[in-house]
Each structure stands twice: as structure tokens, then as C-alpha cells.
Amino acid sequence: MSDKIRSSHLERKAIVYLRQSSPQQVREHRESTHRQYALRERAATLGWSAEVIEVIDEDLGHSSLESRSGFQYVAEEVAQGRVGALFALEVSRLARSSADWYRLLDLAGLAGAVIVDEDFVYDPGDFNDRLVLGLKGQFADAELYWMRLRLHGGKMSKARRGEVVFAAPTGYVWGDEHRLRFDPDEQVQRVHQLIFERFRLDGSAAAVVRYLDRHGVRLPLRDRVSGELRWKPVRYHRVLQVLRNPLYAGAYVYGRRQTRTALVDGEVRRKRTTELPMESWQICLRDHHPAYVSWDEFMANQKKLGDNWSRGRPKQPDRRGAAREGKALLQGLVLCGRCGQRMYTRYFGAKQHSHYVCRGAKYKEGGALGECWIVSAKSIDEAVGKLFLDVIQPEELDLSLAVTRDAERQAGEIERQWQLQLEHARYAAQMAERRYKAVDPDYRPVARTLEREWNDKLEELARLEREYEAVRQREKVVLTDEDRQHVLALARDLPKVWNAPTTTMAERKNLMRMLIREVTISPIDIPQRATRAQILWVTGAVSDIQIARPGPGSAMRTPDESVAAIRELYLQGHTDAAIAAEMNRRKLPSGWRRAWTVASVHWVRSQHNMPKLRSFKRKRVPLKRKGNLYSTLGVAKLLQMPVPRVWAWVRQGHLRPVEGGPGRPLWFHLEPADVKRLRALRAERSALGYGGPRRKHEPQPMDKVHCV
Numbered sequence: 001m002s003d004k005i006r007s008s009h010l011e012r013k014a015i016v017y018l019r020q021s022s023p024q025q026v027r028e029h030r031e032s033t034h035r036q037y038a039l040r041e042r043a044a045t046l047g048w049s050a051e052v053i054e055v056i057d058e059d060l061g062h063s064s065l066e067s068r069s070g071f072q073y074v075a076e077e078v079a080q081g082r083v084g085a086l087f088a089l090e091v092s093r094l095a096r097s098s099a100d101w102y103r104l105l106d107l108a109g110l111a112g113a114v115i116v117d118e119d120f121v122y123d124p125g126d127f128n129d130r131l132v133l134g135l136k137g138q139f140a141d142a143e144l145y146w147m148r149l150r151l152h153g154g155k156m157s158k159a160r161r162g163e164v165v166f167a168a169p170t171g172y173v174w175g176d177e178h179r180l181r182f183d184p185d186e187q188v189q190r191v192h193q194l195i196f197e198r199f200r201l202d203g204s205a206a207a208v209v210r211y212l213d214r215h216g217v218r219l220p221l222r223d224r225v226s227g228e229l230r231w232k233p234v235r236y237h238r239v240l241q242v243l244r245n246p247l248y249a250g251a252y253v254y255g256r257r258q259t260r261t262a263l264v265d266g267e268v269r270r271k272r273t274t275e276l277p278m279e280s281w282q283i284c285l286r287d288h289h290p291a292y293v294s295w296d297e298f299m300a301n302q303k304k305l306g307d308n309w310s311r312g313r314p315k316q317p318d319r320r321g322a323a324r325e326g327k328a329l330l331q332g333l334v335l336c337g338r339c340g341q342r343m344y345t346r347y348f349g350a351k352q353h354s355h356y357v358c359r360g361a362k363y364k365e366g367g368a369l370g371e372c373w374i375v376s377a378k379s380i381d382e383a384v385g386k387l388f389l390d391v392i393q394p395e396e397l398d399l400s401l402a403v404t405r406d407a408e409r410q411a412g413e414i415e416r417q418w419q420l421q422l423e424h425a426r427y428a429a430q431m432a433e434r435r436y437k438a439v440d441p442d443y444r445p446v447a448r449t450l451e452r453e454w455n456d457k458l459e460e461l462a463r464l465e466r467e468y469e470a471v472r473q474r475e476k477v478v479l480t481d482e483d484r485q486h487v488l489a490l491a492r493d494l495p496k497v498w499n500a501p502t503t504t505m506a507e508r509k510n511l512m513r514m515l516i517r518e519v520t521i522s523p524i525d526i527p528q529r530a531t532r533a534q535i536l537w538v539t540g541a542v543s544d545i546q547i548a549r550p551g552p553g554s555a556m557r558t559p560d561e562s563v564a565a566i567r568e569l570y571l572q573g574h575t576d577a578a579i580a581a582e583m584n585r586r587k588l589p590s591g592w593r594r595a596w597t598v599a600s601v602h603w604v605r606s607q608h609n610m611p612k613l614r615s616f617k618r619k620r621v622p623l624k625r626k627g628n629l630y631s632t633l634g635v636a637k638l639l640q641m642p643v644p645r646v647w648a649w650v651r652q653g654h655l656r657p658v659e660g661g662p663g664r665p666l667w668f669h670l671e672p673a674d675v676k677r678l679r680a681l682r683a684e685r686s687a688l689g690y691g692g693p694r695r696k697h698e699p700q701p702m703d704k705v706h707c708v
Contacts, residue, residue: 004114004121004129005046005085012084012113013052014043017074019093023061032089033060035118039087042116048085071095075104081111090117091133092140101137105130159254162285167224169247171292180247180289185229187420188220194413195242196293199301203510204308204322205240212239215414216471218421231421243305246284249298250291255282278302323509328354329381330519331509336360337522337532339372346374354378356521373523375531375549383547384519384533388512389495391537418468425464429457514538523549558591558604566604576601621665629658629667638675639682654681 018036020026026033036057043053059070071094077083086108088094095101108115109124115133116122122129158164163178171192175181182189194217198208212219218231219238232238246253259273278284286295293301308322320332326345334343334356341360348355358372432454439446497503498511520534524546535543565588569579580596590600623634635655636643649655650666655678660666670678 004123004126008112009084009114010047012082013054014048014085014087015074015077015083016040016043016053016055016087017059017070017094018055018057018089019059019068019070020061021063026061036089036093039089039116039118042118043085043087046085046116046121075107078104078107078111078113083111083113085114085116085121087116090140091136092143095137095140098137098141101140102134105133105137156254156282159283162252162288164254169242169245170220170222171242172247172289173222180252182290183220183222185220187417187424188222188229190413190417190420191217191220192242192248192292194417195239196248196297196301197413199243199304200297201510202506203304203513205236205243205305206322207506208239209234209236215417216467217414217417240305243301246298247289248292249295250287250289251295251298252285252288253281253283255280320513323506323513325505326354327352327381327505328356328377329385329505329508329512330356330377333513333516333519335518335520336372337520337534341372343521345377354381356380375521375523379547379549380521380531380533383545384516384535385498385508385512387535387543387545388515389498391515392494414471418471422461422464422468425457425461429454429461432457559589562588562590563604563608566601567608567610570605570610576605625667628670630670631668632666635668635670638670639678641682649678654678 016036016039018033020029020032037055040053040055044050056070056074059068062068074083074086078086086094091101094104105115105124109130112125114121114123122133124130124133155164165174165178168174168180171183171188172180173183194212195208198211199205202208202211212234217234219234221230221232222228223230242248246256256276257273258276261272307320320342322332324331326347328345328347331345332342335341336343336358339358339360341358343356343358346355346357347353354377355374356377357374360372432450436447436450436454439450441447498508515538516535517538518536520536522532524530524532529549531547531549533545533547535545537543562583565583565586566579569582574582576598579601580598583590583596583601588596590596594600621631621633623637624630630638632643632646635646639646646655650657655668657666658669
């Protein structure tokens, strides 16, 4: 060993490198730390003086290469040729990766540095020593793999028994014997129950968010470290996490996500976590702990969430999408009777007229680009909606009682949420009051802080009480006897509820989806233009109806009664403006169902060949008046220039009218000096190539034509 250490090594410094993988190892495995620090004495024994021995211990408790600034410093010093020997307890302290280890060996071999452990001195420039060091690096790499394999096997064995403890989702806490149990806070439990109940009724996570936000309900969030419970505003991703988490269905699941290390830009390594499909979950133990919903309902919710996701539907045409507020009543339910593809909803014009569009030919393999066919949705929606209301004829008494009980239950649940929230706020205010009264009043530094906290809690309580009163008045949190009678009357008249302006399109669509599975439509041209609609009910029954389909452009054609009224008013001698005002007063519709204007009346007259009753001759404006006043045409004749050039000079400020304005002729006062100035200006502009008198176009000879 002494032969490998030469004077050139002793002239440079010796680095003692220390590393342990985690802070826990630094705290508990102290003997390993002492052994690594003892390498200083070994360096001194081999001939290095204490002044040139440098100890690098800043990587204690760090394992990943990105966080090991000490190792990067060592590699840089070795590459600069300032290190004669590198001391480490074993190869694994320097690098767990073979790539990092061989890179360090290359640097040390080129710089002429030796690597020393407790037993031997290695020269990376020597083939035999490099072979031994390479084997040790591979053994260290394999040791890390075996260690991970043993740890992962033990963790998986524990997970199969459902005993691996992880961060419990909000709504659960870990109890005895590694079992999840409901959060002891009643308000936390009721919020999660309300989320699943509203999703059962509304059918989309966004609708649940809108309902909770409208009623002022907040979502709980328990800190993973301190266990403190905080209440946050409703957010879409939080509701979606609750609906998608199988733990709320009582299932203990391990291995739902997969984490991989990837190279970004060829340098930085980042861990990427991806969600695995349900069939790839490693462990799934049902009925492991108390559940907020059953497993069957959880699976139905996942299917419903998948159907609501309408992006990328050409690849997954079975998705219907969530019920939205658009005017198309059958949005997501319509299938094309020609090609079998699901039809899309499209809106046209300022009035957003809804249409059902089939793009099956565009996405069909080998098919021509373009749309299969398109049809207006209004008449189809009216026919299917009427059939839907005719089919729903439940017993009035049973329906009335069920609707009344459900309305009272929902209102009672919101009321209970607010009462629990107010109880929390009152309790927090009382605790702050007790802490303030328990402190010595003369101890002002603490008393002022506790007094401020008490005031903050009282202000929070007052704010919640104001919000509760506002929600109570706006959303009918508490039903009165009059409200119950109103709900009972509406339950007996479903068409009235269906057509009520307060019933949203999303609510109508959700009602229809409860009974209708699909609607297939196809065009019919013989014996007359019509649309055939086949309704598939959830019971498996099929209803077949035909809806008359108007011809092209008939939806925007001016009604005959409006044309007759315009003809009558025009024959009576009314102007187009007067006719438009009279048509609007009579509320007669136009083809576009908009208010009548002068242009729309003129267009109808021209399309229906109404005769021109009288012609209006415009009074000719003289060229000149007394006082040297010239009209626009008079100025053009005087200066021998076109009329548009006169208007341009007015805009540029060369001419200023003294009379006239919008709708009236312009007059200009021109003295002989003004005429002389304007003629000079015209001559100057003519010399520059523009602004001169108008000339007829004459073809130029080819030698003067510039070709580009």
C-alpha cells in the first residue's frame, strides 16, 4: 500500500468524505459516524499533515445525488487536480449508482488521485485496482437493490393485512389496531355524507360544488402533522378527490399510484406520479373500515364521472358528458341513425339556436371528411319532452309525500351544517375568552395577544351568523308551512315544474336521464321531410315517433302574416321607418325573430316584388351662393378636381366648411386669395403624382411597366 502513495499525492490535500442516508441514521447509528471521522487519523498515519486533511461532512443525512453538495464539491476538487487521496468508509458512501461511481473513478484516474478505505489503498489508474473498485461499485449497487427489495417485500406483506399506515383522508382518523374510523367531529362526517348525497342527485362534481358554495358550506382539511382542523372554501378538485377515493367506500387500497424517476432535459431527475387503473391496484381489501358509501355506489360513481368527461369523445364515443345548461335537452343522449355515432350539440347565431350534429364520417376509418348530417334540436326536444311528461304519471299522493320529505330532509341537512359550524365558532370564542380571563391582567404582553385572539374569534362568529341569515333567507334553509304547501302543490303538477323558469336546463336533463338511456334520430324524406326518433327507456322499452322537419331556410323565413301587413302598410303610403315602428308595435315576428328595422322592411319589400309607389327627387344643390359661398360640387368645378378629393381636403384641414353638417350640404367661403392658395396646393400635389384631375386610364408601353 505504501508503494501506491507517492510524494505527488502527499503534496496535495486529502479529503475525508462522510455520508449517511437519512437523519434517522445519523441520530441512531452514531458508531458509523465515529468510524468515518476516524479516517482523519488514517490519513495522518499514511503521511498527510493535519493542515492538508479536509473533512467533508455536509452530506450527513442526505441520500439523493441532487442534494449532496459535498459530493459535487469533491468531484470538482478531484477534477481540478487538487486532491491527492480520497478517504471513505466504503464505496457506498461515495455513490450508490454505478454511473456516478465510474465517473468519479475516471476523474481520479486522470488526476492521479488514490482512493482509500479502512483496509486498502486503490489507484484508479491501475487496471487491477480499477477492476476491484468496479466490482465493489457493482456490489454496492446490488446491495441497494436487495435492500429495497427486502423493505418492499415487508411493506407489501404488511399491506396485505391492511396494516400499513398512511395519511388518512379527511373524514377518517387512524384508530386502534391500524384501523380507519370516522372522524369524531360530527360536522366533518356530515359534510362528506352531503357530498355523496348531492352527487347522487345532481350527477356531476361541478353541480355539487355549485350547491355547496350556494349554501355556504365549507370543506374540512385536517393538518397531517398537528391534526388541527381547518375549514376551506369549496373547490372542484377537493370534491373530485372525495368522489374518486375508494377509502370512502370502506376499501383499504394500496398501490393506487405509481412513482417513477424520469430524466428531464437529460439532466434533472424528477419523480412523476401517475394514477393506475383499478385493475392494476396491487391490494384492495373491501369492508376494511366504516364506509360513507357502498362499494356498488362507488363503482357507479366512477362510471358516472367517466361519462361526464366529454373530452376526447371521438376515441371514446360511449361517453355522454355531464348535463349542462345549454338549450339542447337531449345533449349527450342522441345517436345518429345513419352511422351509429354519438351526435354532438352545436349552437348557431346570436340567439344560440341548438342543433344536433353527427361527425361520424369525419372520424370513421376510411370515410370522407365532413359531417354526416345536422338537424335542428328545437322540434325534437319538444316532441321528446312532451312524450317524457306523458310517460311520467306516478301516484300523486306518493309523489307529493316523497318530494315533501326529500325537500325537508335537504333543508334540514343544510340547517344542521350551519348549526354545527356555529357551534364550532362559539366554542372557539369561549376558549379564547377563558384563556384571556385566566391570564394575569397586569401581564400585558400576553394579555394583549389573548385579547386580540378573543376579538378575532368574536368577529368570526359574527360573520358566520350574518352569512347564515343571508343563506337562510335566500335558499330557504328552514321550510315554513307555506313553503311545504307550495312544494306539495308543485309535486302534483309535474308539467308546471318542468316548464317553470326557475327549473334549469341541467335539472331537466338530469330528470330525463333517469328514464331515458339513448335517443336515436335519423332523417326521412319520403313521403315527406321528417325526423324519426327512437327513444330507448331504462326499462328496455322503445318508443318510435316522427317529427316534421321543415325545409331549408324555412326556420328563418318571414311569416306570411308579417309580409301581408307590410304590403298593406306600404300601399297606404307609409315609409319604411313608419312600417318598422308599426310592425314592432303589433309584435309581428320577422324571419330572424328580431325587432323590425328600416333595412329589414326594405329587404322584405324587395324580396316580394312590392311596386315602387313614388319616387323622391332630390333638390339640386347650386354651385355658388351670394357672399362667395361654394358648395362641395362648386369647389370641385372651381379647382378642377374630383369631389372625393374635396372631402379628403376637408378631413385633412385644407378646407373648412362654414355651413352644413351631417345630413346637410356643406358650404365653403372662398375669397380670391383662398382660391389662389388652393390652386397652388393642387398643382403641388399634381407634381408629386397624386391629387390631380381625374384622367382616363391609358395603357403604358411595355418598357415603362415594372414587373415583380
